[in-house]
Amino acid sequence: MKKIHVSLVIPVYNEATILERNVKKAIKSIEKITNEYEIIIAEDGSDDGSDLIASRLAKPNKKIIHLHSDKRLGKGLALSKAFKTSRGQILAFLDADLSADLSYLKEMTKKIELGYDFVIGSRYIKGSKTKRKFIRNSSSLLYNWLCRNIFSLDIHDFQCGFKAFKRDSLLKIIDCAESKDWFWDTEILIKGSKKGYKIVEIPIEWADREESKIKLYRMELLCY
Numbered sequence: 567m568k569k570i571h572v573s574l575v576i577p578v579y580n581e582a583t584i585l586e587r588n589v590k591k592a593i594k595s596i597e598k599i600t601n602e603y604e605i606i607i608a609e610d611g612s613d614d615g616s617d618l619i620a621s622r623l624a625k626p627n628k629k630i631i632h633l634h635s636d637k638r639l640g641k642g643l644a645l646s647k648a649f650k651t652s653r654g655q656i657l658a659f660l661d662a663d664l665s666a667d668l669s670y671l672k673e674m675t676k677k678i679e680l681g682y683d684f685v686i687g688s689r690y691i692k693g694s695k696t697k698r699k700f701i702r703n704s705s706s707l708l709y710n711w712l713c714r715n716i717f718s719l720d721i722h723d724f725q726c727g728f729k730a731f732k733r734d735s736l737l738k739i740i741d742c743a744e745s746k747d748w749f750w751d752t753e754i755l756i757k758g759s760k761k762g763y764k765i766v767e768i769p770i771e772w773a774d775r776e777e778s779k780i781k782l783y784r785m786e787l788l789c790y
Contacts, residue, residue: 571602572675573654577644578607580614581662584775588664589623589630595668599675606631608648611638642750646740649731657736661727667771674730674768683735683763684755686721687728693769702774717756722767724752735763 574596578585589605596603607620609632617634624632633648649657656678660666666687677685689696690710696703706725713724729751739757743750758765 570604570653570655571600572596572656572658573604573606573649573652574671575606575608575645575648575652575657575659576662577641577648577659578609578612578616578620578662579638579641580612580616582612582614582616582619584663585616585619586623588662591664592660592668593629595671599672604629604631604653606633606648606652608633608644609635610641610644611635640747640750642743642748642753643746645750646743649736649740652733655733656730657733658730659727663775665772665775666726666728670728670768670770671730674728677766677768678730678732681764682766683732684758684765685730686723686755686765686767687726687770687772688723688767689726689770689772690722691767691769695769695771697773699774713752717759719756719759721755721759721765724755726751726770726772728770728772735761 574592576589576592589607592605596605607624607630609617609620620632620634624630633651635644639647645659656675658671658674660668670687674685674687688694690707710722710724713719714721725748735758739754739761742757743753745753755765
């Protein structure tokens, strides 16, 4: 079996209006990096037809894998399940709304190849370009400031939905994560740091999409 270079996971919950379009965009971006890839649609108990779209996309294309859950697992558990079934040497995920500019995936994979364990797409370091509503941006900055100081980590964007990992490094700690939902990103970074992993942030371009599932009244606002 041909070695898989990159496994790209897209966590999905009720994204029927954008799923097909954005999976096709992801394919175009990843094929600029490598032909040895798989895209895993981690579809998490959707009830809007996203499951049917994901299944239809995967059926004719062996590089697309649809992981379905009958009930909602939460983002963290859905990602863990997908990564543990993946075959890539470099593991990555991005939000289904493609708020992050996918062109930065190439730089992420290069950083992993250079020896980094985790690569974070960052919206809050020099060189990043971010378009966000004031309240969401302010709350996210506050969350990241608190995490940076509480856990004494030199990380500026714990929760950006665009990260890459060295396979062996992530799988060594993935079952240690207790969070099943939004805190998963932060917890994985904390545990990786305690293990002495090499973690780097790269500046990216980010623009919040109107179709984002994160609502202003939900707890995720603070971390996202």
